[in-house]
Amino acid sequence: MGVAVIGASMTKFGQRDAWIRELLSQAGEECLTDAGVAPDDVEHLYVSNMASGEFEGQTGIMNLLAHDLGVLPAYSERVDQTSSSGGAGIYEAWQSVASGASEMTLLVGGEKMTHKTTGQATDIIASITHPDEYKHGVTLPSFAGMTARHYLERFDAPRESLARVAVKNHRNGVDNPKAQFQKEITMEKALESPIIADPLRLYDFCPITDGSAGLMFTTEERAKEITDEYALVSGIGGATDTHVVHERDDPTVMGGVVESSEQAYEMAGLGPDDLDVAELHDMFTILEFLQLEGIGVADQGTAWEMAMDGATAKDGELPINTSGGLKSKGHPLGASGVAQGVEIYEQLVGEAGPRQVEADTALACNVGGFGNCVITTIMEAAE
Amino acid sequence: MTLEAGMCSNGHVSYPTHPLCPECGEPQEETFDLADRTGEVVTWTHSTATPPGVREPNTLAIVEFDVTDIDDASDEFVRALGQVTTDEVETGDTVEPVYVEELRNPDAGIKVPESQDWDGYRWDPV
Numbered sequence: 127m128g129v130a131v132i133g134a135s136m137t138k139f140g141q142r143d144a145w146i147r148e149l150l151s152q153a154g155e156e157c158l159t160d161a162g163v164a165p166d167d168v169e170h171l172y173v174s175n176m177a178s179g180e181f182e183g184q185t186g187i188m189n190l191l192a193h194d195l196g197v198l199p200a201y202s203e204r205v206d207q208t209s210s211s212g213g214a215g216i217y218e219a220w221q222s223v224a225s226g227a228s229e230m231t232l233l234v235g236g237e238k239m240t241h242k243t244t245g246q247a248t249d250i251i252a253s254i255t256h257p258d259e260y261k262h263g264v265t266l267p268s269f270a271g272m273t274a275r276h277y278l279e280r281f282d283a284p285r286e287s288l289a290r291v292a293v294k295n296h297r298n299g300v301d302n303p304k305a306q307f308q309k310e311i312t313m314e315k316a317l318e319s320p321i322i323a324d325p326l327r328l329y330d331f332c333p334i335t336d337g338s339a340g341l342m343f344t345t346e347e348r349a350k351e352i353t354d355e356y357a358l359v360s361g362i363g364g365a366t367d368t369h370v371v372h373e374r375d376d377p378t379v380m381g382g383v384v385e386s387s388e389q390a391y392e393m394a395g396l397g398p399d400d401l402d403v404a405e406l407h408d409m410f411t412i413l414e415f416l417q418l419e420g421i422g423v424a425d426q427g428t429a430w431e432m433a434m435d436g437a438t439a440k441d442g443e444l445p446i447n448t449s450g451g452l453k454s455k456g457h458p459l460g461a462s463g464v465a466q467g468v469e470i471y472e473q474l475v476g477e478a479g480p481r482q483v484e485a486d487t488a489l490a491c492n493v494g495g496f497g498n499c500v501i502t503t504i505m506e507a508a509e
Numbered sequence: 510m511t512l513e514a515g516m517c518s519n520g521h522v523s524y525p526t527h528p529l530c531p532e533c534g535e536p537q538e539e540t541f542d543l544a545d546r547t548g549e550v551v552t553w554t555h556s557t558a559t560p561p562g563v564r565e566p567n568t569l570a571i572v573e574f575d576v577t578d579i580d581d582a583s584d585e586f587v588r589a590l591g592q593v594t595t596d597e598v599e600t601g602d603t604v605e606p607v608y609v610e611e612l613r614n615p616d617a618g619i620k621v622p623e624s625q626d627w628d629g630y631r632w633d634p635v
Contacts, residue, residue, distance in 0.1 A: 249560035257625035263563030271554030372588045
């Protein structure tokens with residue numbers, strides 16, 4: 127059964143006074159309105175969130191949101207796949223409609239993080255690691271530092287190529303009123319910012335963020351009755367790599383990206399050459415290279431050249447992260463994958479405003495942990 | 510305390526150990542200690558934004574141990590992640606594991622202290 131997206135929403139991302147309940151209900155309500163769907167039409171509700179219990183002490187948030195939105199007695203479930211909880215929510219929502227279990231599925235992703243110190247937030251996120259990694263004080267940024275060093279040394283890539291990713295995504299974020307940072311940065315600023323996990327510096331990392339985003343899914347048949355403007359989920363895949371990061375055969379290959387994108391391409395009957403725009407999980411600048419290579423757009427060890435050539439800029443051959451990416455938009459863990467879906471949906475239905483590019487086929491790749499769990503989604507504009 | 514690697518009946522080696530081999534799914538029935546070997550630094554970082562209870566900066570490295578001398582091993586090497594004893598380290602350096610009783614303060618982070626070990630090995634450049 128064809129699965130369509132008929133509505134989207136996104137709260138302002140950034141440092142918000144709102145707690146998880148308010149963030150989720152804001153995105154949920156706006157998504158119902160955008161889709162033109164009444165609450166009691168919703169049959170399944172998925173809430174993507176990594177750690178509301180650890181961050182805020184609030185658990186059971188699928189029930190909380192279902193009640194606040196009046197979607198009772200819809201089936202409801204919280205989806206946790208760490209940083210890829212949002213992508214996993216897209217997978218669950220797609221499954222619910224494709225299987226015939228639900229004719230109208232609302233997905234809302236959200237996270238409230240900024241009330242914690244950077245150290246506390248980093249520790250909550252680092253708790254996803256294996257105990258033998260955690261005891262050494264490893265953090266996700268330190269995995270990124272070690273991987274970036276290996277990539278630059280092995281492929282003789284210039285340090286500047288990473289800074290170009292940051293500069294590009296900050297430039298794109300200027301046109302996104304929902305982004306945490308709507309501010310351009312210079313190469314000098316990126317290259318001279320404080321070291322966080324060398325060779326990576328402050329501007330190689332996404333910020334800590336509060337925010338929420340929503341998507342409404344239904345059958346293609348029902349979508350046609352409701353609206354002229356919808357997108358189809360034509361391919362989706364999900365895969366898991368090793369929990370212990372150093373156990374991977376090649377430190378520069380994210381197996382979950384390779385596997386999930388192969389599944390998505392096969393389902394859609396498409397390949398990397400068919401993409402018009404993509405949202406990649408740039409939690410760290412180096413990840414944009416690893417994903418461009420993992421989804422087959424670039425050969426191993428060459429994605430940095432695309433950054434240097436401007437091929438991934440908004441006016442390049444394959445615009446990457448027109449939303450500003452996690453880098454400037456922010457990364458409220460459970461919301462990020464949903465927000466990637468929001469961006470490609472808006473690009474496909476022509477609602478991206480100043481960020482609009484010409485696009486009939488779009489891909490989103492949402493990475494959990496350090497490539498531990500990955501969801502790749504391909505959407506196409508309705509004919 | 511050992512730096513214990515696991516091996517399955519097909520000779521696949523991993524650190525840390527797993528109940529079933531990540532490569533082929535056979536039980537890891539054998540273990541051996543990496544602590545008396547030297548390894549080579551594959552990559553490293555100085556992490557400056559460290560969580561509560563972790564030293565700052567925290568220099569970390571992924572190290573590769575040659576295991577071609579292990580009877581029945583079909584893998585040629587096994588890797589391990591760990592803290593480095595010094596901030597002066599480079600890719601390709603030879604290091605040896607040195608035992609440390611507490612790698613970070615177990616009471617400062619989000620994890621329940623009793624849920625896991627906190628001792629282990631740091632890499633010391635030879």
